[in-house]
Amino acid sequence: MKRFQTLTIAFLFLGCAACSRSHSQAAPQAEPVELQLQVSAPFHFVAYGDSRFHDPKDREAANPEVRQTLVQAIAQSNPAFISFGGDIVYNGYDADDWKVWDRETAVWRAKKIPVYPALGNHELHGNEEVALGNYFERFPDLKNSRYYSVRAANTLLLVLDSSLDEISGPQGRWLTQKLDYLPGDVDFVFVVMHHPPYTSSTDTKTFGGGHSARSQEKELAKTLEARQQNLRARIVVFSGHVHNYERHEHGGVTYFVTGGAGAHAYPIERAADDPFQSKDVNYHYLQVEVDRGKAKVTMHRLDLTSGTALWTEPDSITISAPAARAAAPGH
Numbered sequence: 324m325k326r327f328q329t330l331t332i333a334f335l336f337l338g339c340a341a342c343s344r345s346h347s348q349a350a351p352q353a354e355p356v357e358l359q360l361q362v363s364a365p366f367h368f369v370a371y372g373d374s375r376f377h378d379p380k381d382r383e384a385a386n387p388e389v390r391q392t393l394v395q396a397i398a399q400s401n402p403a404f405i406s407f408g409g410d411i412v413y414n415g416y417d418a419d420d421w422k423v424w425d426r427e428t429a430v431w432r433a434k435k436i437p438v439y440p441a442l443g444n445h446e447l448h449g450n451e452e453v454a455l456g457n458y459f460e461r462f463p464d465l466k467n468s469r470y471y472s473v474r475a476a477n478t479l480l481l482v483l484d485s486s487l488d489e490i491s492g493p494q495g496r497w498l499t500q501k502l503d504y505l506p507g508d509v510d511f512v513f514v515v516m517h518h519p520p521y522t523s524s525t526d527t528k529t530f531g532g533g534h535s536a537r538s539q540e541k542e543l544a545k546t547l548e549a550r551q552q553n554l555r556a557r558i559v560v561f562s563g564h565v566h567n568y569e570r571h572e573h574g575g576v577t578y579f580v581t582g583g584a585g586a587h588a589y590p591i592e593r594a595a596d597d598p599f600q601s602k603d604v605n606y607h608y609l610q611v612e613v614d615r616g617k618a619k620v621t622m623h624r625l626d627l628t629s630g631t632a633l634w635t636e637p638d639s640i641t642i643s644a645p646a647a648r649a650a651a652p653g654h
Contacts, residue, residue: 353467355497360437360475362403364614368475369397371608372408372517372563374584375445376424377417384413389606390585391427392625392632397608398430404473405436406480408563408581409443409517412457416449421457438462439473442484443517443563470494472501478613479509479556483516489543502550509556510644511618513611519562519580520544521571523593534565534589548574557644559618561609567591568605568622570598570638577642579620583607599638616644 371393379387397405412420431438446458459467469487473480481501487494505512520540540562551558551574558575563582566589571578582589588604605624612619619641626633 353469355468355471356464356466358439358464358471358473360404360473362476364476365612366403366476367400367610367612368404368406369400369402369608370406370408370513370515370561370579370611371397371581371584372441372443372561373410373566373582373586374407375410375413375586376427377413377420378423385585386587386606386627387585388627389625392627393584393606393608394428395430396623396625396632396634398434398436400610401434402436402610403475405431405438406482406513406515406561407438407440408515408561409441409485410445410563410582410586411440411443413445414448415446415451415454415457418457421461424461439480439482439515441482441515441517442469442486444486447486470497474506476613477508477510477615478513478618479505479511480513480515483514485516485518485540485562489516489539490546502554505554505556507555510616511613511642512554512556512558514547514558514560516540516560516562518564519569519578520547520560521573521578522565522569522580523591523597544573544576544578548576551575555645557618557642559620559642565589565591568599568601568607568624568638569593570640572598575645577620577640579609581607581609583624598640601637603637605637618642 374390375385377384412424414420440462447454459465465471469484471482481498483489484494489495518537518540520543522534547558560576560578562580565580566582566586567580568583569580569591583606585606588606593600607622607624610621610623619639621636621639624635624637
């Protein structure tokens with residue numbers, strides 16, 4: 324498939340105290356950019372996160388073999404783009420971690436695959452000015468935007484910074500404006516962020532780690548679900564932070580937790596009503612196949628315990644856009 328990038332895109336070449344905070348102390352957000360990727364439906368992209376690129380000899384941070392195998396598999400799938408849900412590197416301030424990213428993802432640059440990242444808490448580790456400098460050096464087309472949008476065919480990506488207020492303040496006003504004036508030919512709004520609005524993981528795990536959903540993301544979910552009731556497009560949320568895979572359905576919105584890019588997996592005691600039930604370690608990426616009016620999301624799970632890559636697809640769902648309705652006056 325030929326892919327072209329126009330306007331502000333010149334190819335996005337890829338060149339835990341902070342876990343619970345909700346407000347960043349860094350410099351003010353730059354004017355959010357509106358990127359456009361010239362691609363036609365049907366097309367597919369990849370969503371995943373929590374890789375923690377870091378010295379591969381240090382196995383405490385992540386599983387380097389899993390991380391590297393996933394990168395190669397994604398490259399071979401030739402996605403139109405990669406949506407990266409944060410915690411790209413282990414320490415955002417560490418130039419060496421970013422050099423590992425540069426080296427291990429060189430195949431993506433060689434194949435000219437754009438990457439659209441969301442900021443995770445690990446990107447903000449250390450001196451935030453230094454950390455963000457490292458981050459934006461790899462993604463210059465963001466023009467220092469901590470949240471931004473990407474238009475791709477019949478989809479709109481709204482990439483949020485979950486270290487900032489999500490439903491109030493400048494980011495909240497921007498999100499409201501984007502949903503108020505959604506183009507009529509958009510079938511899917513993909514909201515991408517690091518912290519999950521829904522998860523069966525908890526902070527109280529005594530072994531293996533875990534994270535509960537935070538109050539601010541729960542409030543964001545209420546807002547999105549209320550908007551979904553009168554929206555002609557379908558809202559789908561991709562998040563990470565929890566190092567596993569989850570799928571949840573609430574108020575017409577589908578929520579994916581896709582934190583299986585290499586950071587050591589968290590055990591999850593899944594709620595009885597969770598659509599996906601698994602006690603496995605779920606290193607994975609999501610392939611999202613977009614067509615007119617529908618999108619199929621498939622979890623590609625990687626098992627390297629035998630030393631040989633074993634790939635399975637234990638979860639898949641097709642999501643339909645709501646029936647088109649007359650546009651509201653003024654929209």
